[in-house]
Amino acid sequence: MKDLAYLNKYLYKYKFQLLLGFLFVSLSVVFSIIPAQLVRHSFNLVSDTLKIYPLFDGLTIQEDFLGMFFQIVVFYGLLIVCMALIRGAFLFFMRQFIIKVSRKIEYDLKNEIYAHYQALPLAFYRRNNTGDLMARISEDVSKVRMYLGPALMYSVNLAVTCVLVIGYMLTVSVKLTLFALLPLPLLSVSIYYVHNLINKRSEEIQESLSSLSTFVQEAFSGIRVIKAFVQEEDMLRKFTQESKEYKDRSLKLTRVNALFFPLMLALIGLSTILTVYVGGVEVARGSITAGNIAEFIMYVGMLGWPVTALGWVTSIIQRAAASQKRINEFLNTKNDIVSHKNIEQSISGDVRFEKVNFVYPDSGVHALKNVSFEIKPGESLAILGTTGSGKSTIANLLCRLYDVKDGSIMIDNTDIRDYHIGNLRSQIGYVPQDVFLFSDSIENNITFGVERYTQEEMKQAAKDADLYENIQGFKEGFATRVGERGISLSGGQKQRVSIARAILRKPGLLILDDSLSAVDTKTENAILNSLKKIMENRTSIIISHRVSSAKLADKVIVLDDGEVVQNGIHQDLVREEGVYKDLYEKQLKGEQEVEATVGSGQ
Ligand SMILES: Nc1ncnc2c1ncn2[C@@H]1O[C@H](COP(=O)(O)OP(=O)(O)OP(=O)(O)O)[C@@H](O)[C@H]1O
Numbered sequence: 001m002k003d004l005a006y007l008n009k010y011l012y013k014y015k016f017q018l019l020l021g022f023l024f025v026s027l028s029v030v031f032s033i034i035p036a037q038l039v040r041h042s043f044n045l046v047s048d049t050l051k052i053y054p055l056f057d058g059l060t061i062q063e064d065f066l067g068m069f070f071q072i073v074v075f076y077g078l079l080i081v082c083m084a085l086i087r088g089a090f091l092f093f094m095r096q097f098i099i100k101v102s103r104k105i106e107y108d109l110k111n112e113i114y115a116h117y118q119a120l121p122l123a124f125y126r127r128n129n130t131g132d133l134m135a136r137i138s139e140d141v142s143k144v145r146m147y148l149g150p151a152l153m154y155s156v157n158l159a160v161t162c163v164l165v166i167g168y169m170l171t172v173s174v175k176l177t178l179f180a181l182l183p184l185p186l187l188s189v190s191i192y193y194v195h196n197l198i199n200k201r202s203e204e205i206q207e208s209l210s211s212l213s214t215f216v217q218e219a220f221s222g223i224r225v226i227k228a229f230v231q232e233e234d235m236l237r238k239f240t241q242e243s244k245e246y247k248d249r250s251l252k253l254t255r256v257n258a259l260f261f262p263l264m265l266a267l268i269g270l271s272t273i274l275t276v277y278v279g280g281v282e283v284a285r286g287s288i289t290a291g292n293i294a295e296f297i298m299y300v301g302m303l304g305w306p307v308t309a310l311g312w313v314t315s316i317i318q319r320a321a322a323s324q325k326r327i328n329e330f331l332n333t334k335n336d337i338v339s340h341k342n343i344e345q346s347i348s349g350d351v352r353f354e355k356v357n358f359v360y361p362d363s364g365v366h367a368l369k370n371v372s373f374e375i376k377p378g379e380s381l382a383i384l385g386t387t388g389s390g391k392s393t394i395a396n397l398l399c400r401l402y403d404v405k406d407g408s409i410m411i412d413n414t415d416i417r418d419y420h421i422g423n424l425r426s427q428i429g430y431v432p433q434d435v436f437l438f439s440d441s442i443e444n445n446i447t448f449g450v451e452r453y454t455q456e457e458m459k460q461a462a463k464d465a466d467l468y469e470n471i472q473g474f475k476e477g478f479a480t481r482v483g484e485r486g487i488s489l490s491g492g493q494k495q496r497v498s499i500a501r502a503i504l505r506k507p508g509l510l511i512l513d514d515s516l517s518a519v520d521t522k523t524e525n526a527i528l529n530s531l532k533k534i535m536e537n538r539t540s541i542i543i544s545h546r547v548s549s550a551k552l553a554d555k556v557i558v559l560d561d562g563e564v565v566q567n568g569i570h571q572d573l574v575r576e577e578g579v580y581k582d583l584y585e586k587q588l589k590g591e592q593e594v595e596a597t598v599g600s601g602q
Pocket residue numbers: 126360361362363364365367385386387388389390391392393394433
């Protein structure tokens with residue numbers, strides 16, 4: 001329960017609307033009690049009239065008496081209808097205020113969680129899977145909203161109804177009140193259990209549904225592999241199995257759901273029977289009137305729903321508390337990548353690694369060992385190495401996706417940890433290894449994150465990334481949509497959109513993390529030559545497996561198992577015995593073989 005205290009700040013924010021909502025709840029209860037009392041009066045009136053009427057037998061006054069009696073009954077009827085209308089209006093305002101507040105808090109909470117997610121470091125995303133992140137911002141927030149809206153509303157309704165109705169019932173007859181209320185706690189407890197069962201079954205269904213959707217989503221994304229491996233039949237069998245699981249669980253829920261209303265009606269019915277029986281005995285004794293029985297039956301009806309809601313509300317609150325606990329776990333996760341000095345300055349691209357050792361906090365992998373190198377503004381550095389040797393880790397550290405703990409990284413003679421993170425990142429053009437394009441137009445993908453740009457600048461970025469000609473070939477040019485519901489770009493085209501995106505920001509530091517792997521050597525050379533012009537007074541880092549990418553760079557470092565094993569310039573390194581020369585010869589031989597095959601037309 002203490003987890004839900006986190007939401008108090010929001011309840012406080014909307015306190016006036018909530019208080020108004022609670023006022024309307026109370027008024028609606030008052031206006032549901034008045035009709036019951038009017039019914040008692042009219043019942044008593046009818047029974048009194050039935051007693052008096054025969055006394056006027058044979059007198060002319062009997063006709064007038066009857067007329068007056070009907071008028072009064074009609075008057076009572078109209079009054080009851082009016083009360084019902086007024087109550088209806090209050091119920092409307094009650095929902096308008098309380099449920100609206102719950103929706104507003106749901107909106108605020110989602111925004112808060114999303115903003116917090118975005119601030120958290122990459123390590124957080126590696127620890128938690130996407131499904132879990134999504135569940136907390138959607139399902140868990142919805143469960144919390146049930147507490148803020150319906151649960152609060154019905155709790156207040158229950159409290160006011162119980163105080164007013166039971167209070168009044170006790171003044172009429174303590175004995176009748178006790179008998180009438182006897183089955184109601186049973187109702188509350190059984191609804192609590194039934195509702196918990198319903199929740200359990202619903203969660204099972206939710207699980208089934210999410211596994212079914214994951215299955216379908218993977219099957220559609222991987223349709224090429226499925227067709228190539230002729231697995232359609234097998235996939236259909238698995239789908240049918242998942243689907244059957246979902247159906248069976250849904251049927252189980254339907255069975256429990258069917259229990260809800262009969263149970264409620266049976267217990268309220270039991271209350272009514274007890275009221276009529278015990279009330280009848282009391283009327284015979286003359287301690288209460290027939291009107292009292294009629295009004296008690298109405299009271300029992302009025303208490304039925306709030307008492308049912310008590311079981312329901314208890315279960316909602318329990319679930320909301322569990323959900324809020326999960327949300328709080330994420331909200332309390334601290335971002336450990338922080339700057340104390342928050343320096344904001346434009347960088348010229350002087351980069352220095354000084355004895356950097358880096359161990360990934362989540363996996364414990366020692367990715368960089370004593371790495372030192374320096375790049376001057378305007379220089380380009382190629383980082384080569386075998387897979388897993390730590391190349392991308394250098395890019396991660398430069399973008400401050402992780403912070404270095406041992407050794408230091410200096411940019412323009414300032415420790416990278418002293419920069420304002422947003423300011424630093426906005427000056428880095430980072431093209432990650434796994435290219436990501438949004439389902440949007442090519443233009444929006446290129447200009448992502450750049451607020452001001454001219455069409456000319458955007459086109460120039462596309463030209464420098466050797467992409468312009470390709471885009472001209474598309475019917476809608478830069479407005480062509482990519483990704484889902486758009487066209488599919490080739491691997492090399494995607495990489496070049498990503499490069500154009502980085503170039504357009506006119507970065508002080510450009511990092512290409514294996515971003516030319518999907519283009520041929522001719523395109524690779526064209527892009528690297530354009531980059532040379534653009535990056536004249538800036539720095540570029542080209543991470544690659546290919547020597548062809550490295551030979552145009554001013555400097556090369558070779559990594560092996562996190563260590564710098566060679567450094568120098570291409571011309572020297574190809575002569576020096578070592579990894580670089582081996583790689584160069586292997587790749588040269590590969591290229592010659594390809595040329596020979598193409599040349600002989602095989
Ligand atoms: N985010 C991460 N969390 C934990 N461990 C990581 C993470 N990223 C990389 N590693 C580990 O660190 C080591 C170096 O990885 P890195 O991605 O820097 O290699 P790389 O040289 O870029 O490889 P490749 O050429 O295959 O991309 C690897 O053993 C890898 O498993």
